[in-house]
Amino acid sequence: MLDESRIRTGIKVNSWQDAIRSAGEILVAAKSCKPSYVDAMVDAVLELGPYIVITPHVALAHARPSSHVIKADMSLAILEKGVDFNSVANDPVKVVFAFCATNTEAHLQHLQSLATKLNPEIIAQLSTAKSVKEVVTILS
Secondary structure, eight states, X not given: OOOXXXXXXXXXXXXXXXXXXXXXXXXXXXXXXXXXXXXXXXXHHHHHOSTTEEETTEEEEOOOOOTTBSSOEEEEEEEEEEEOOSOTTTOSEEEEEEEEOSSHHHHHHHHHHHHHHOOHHHHHHHHTOXXXXXXXXXXX
């Protein structure tokens, strides 16, 4: 589901925008999307609100499939400290998944795949993970 090279822990951010950009930059570095796609992820939250905060402490950053996506991929950024996304029920966010997809079908498959893995126990473990190896163990 998630390549080990797409996971980062201990990320320091000052805002929800920084959190999205941190997770998105992993995808850019992997040549899965263009920097403009990361901008689109931030813009989506500015336009639609914190809909990407899908459960307490977890955000799923994404934008619509577009020409800014090179290949379908997913990243995970574990933040050092939680950050508010203005999601009253689910802040602060400490776990930020980001994904990009080339079409709507792949987009939905990413969502379904992730949803089957996440439960409160897994989220709590991810929130305190200190290393990539620890995250891989939690998700396997």
